[in-house]
Amino acid sequence: MATEFDALTTEAYRPELAEIDQRPTLEIARLMNAEDAGVPGAVAAELPRIAAAIDAAAARMARGGRLLYLGAGTAGRLGVLDASECPPTFNTGPNEVIGLIAGGPDALVSAVEGAEDSRQLAAADLDGRHVTADDVVVGISASGRTPYAVGAVEHARARGALTIGVSCNAGSPLAAAAEHGIEVVVGPELITGSTRLKAGTAQKLVLNMISTISMIRLGKTYGNLMVDVRASNDKLRARSRRIVHLATGAPAEVIESALTATGGEVKHAILTILGGVDAPTAGRLLSQSHGHLRAALTAARG
Template sequence: MRDQLATLATEARRPDQADIDRRSTLDLARAMNDNDAEVPAAVARALPAIAAAIDAVAERMRRGGRLVYIGAGTAGRMGVLDASECPPTFNTAPGQVVGLIAGGDGAIRTSVEGAEDDDRQAAADLDRLDLRPEDVVVGISASGRTPYAVGAVRHARARGALTLGLAANAGSALGAAAEHPLEIVTGPELVSGSTRLKAGTAQKLVLNMISTITMIRLGKTYGDLMVDVRATNAKLRARSRRIVALATGADEGDIEDALSATGGEVKDAILMLLAGVGAADAARLLTDAGGHLRAALEASAARTGGERP
């Protein structure tokens, strides 16, 4: 085990960090900040591979597939976090984006020792989802050798699902197991081996890209506006009104009327106001356009001979 870990960049030590316990707090904060600044460059080096993976993910999800993140420890928690943010941000359907963590939901808060070593449990966890070829499984592991993540990707690939392997070391077993290896080499951590630091930050950045850009490809935004937001609280209801205002320039009363007519659906309200159609027509245009607001606006303009957005 020691020899295997010694080969991993994420387990390496940097001589310039050997005295961190003797430094001032400000010096330590600067050192951490300098370390963190290395992460975006590491992600940038992998952007072509990330973009190709996202295009493949979006294609599967257009066919009704699910996006499943799976990992252990920090990596698993990152996946659960990203999955949990998709429903309020993009109004994804229940179960459309899923986060699985070794040891079950209790492991989100408390470490479950040994769970990461159980590749058979990973297969069982995925089997409970009844994987289909349209689905996508993203294995996440800083080391790239965690049995739970590697086993999950191998099992998913055998079932015909699209597989991505997100690791922080090059030449990883996880990358080799996946159709799309995403190896973001972030190097030694400030605290040697503590991959919740740079490696975890890289995972967060890449998962942000996977979910956000996929949702943009699926028509979940209009420009940079979050038009599929689910207004489940006062803040999000206010955001919905603001998004409609930014997209249309309409006055407050018309915005309220449109949102009321569409049951709070932001896309439909924008389409009503910009295209001058009723709520039923807006819903039908969006359905025909596969949920893409810009395409629905263009279809409405073509139908009436109006100006396209």
């Protein structure tokens, strides 16, 4: 194990920081800030691979496939976080974007001994979700060698699912196991081996891209507007009205009428206003266009 750690840049020891605990707080904060500033550049180096993975993922999801994240510890928590934010943002169903963490929900708040070391646990978690060739499975691991993440990718690939591996070390087993290997090499951490820092930030940025751009490709936005937002509280209802206004420029009374007629569905409301159609027609046109508002607008005007 020690030899394996020595080969991982995320675990490398930095002797120049050996006395960091004796430095002033402001100096440590500046050091951390400078370290974090390098993360976007490391992500930028992987953009061609990230984009290829997203295009492949969106194609699977367009035919009804799901997006599943699997990881242990911080990586698993980041996957669960990204998945949990898709329903309110993009109106996805509870089974469209799924985050699975080694050890189950209890592992979100406390360590579950041995969970990350089990390939079999990953296989069982995927089998419990009945993974098929339409699905997309993303293994997440800072080291790129966590058995749970690697096992998830290997098992999913054997089932024909599209596989993506997100890690922070070059030449990782996770990237080798996946069809699309993404390796964001951020270098050694400020605190040796604390991969919730730069590595965690890098993984969050990549997962943001995977989910957000996939949803853009699936027609979940109109320009940069969240037209599939789920208005489940007062803040989101206010946001819905603002989105319709930004998309249409319509006055408040017209927006309220459109949202009422469409049951609060932002995309449908925009289509009724810009396309000059009633709510049932808007629903039909959006269904025919697989949820793509621009295509539905073209049909409505055509």
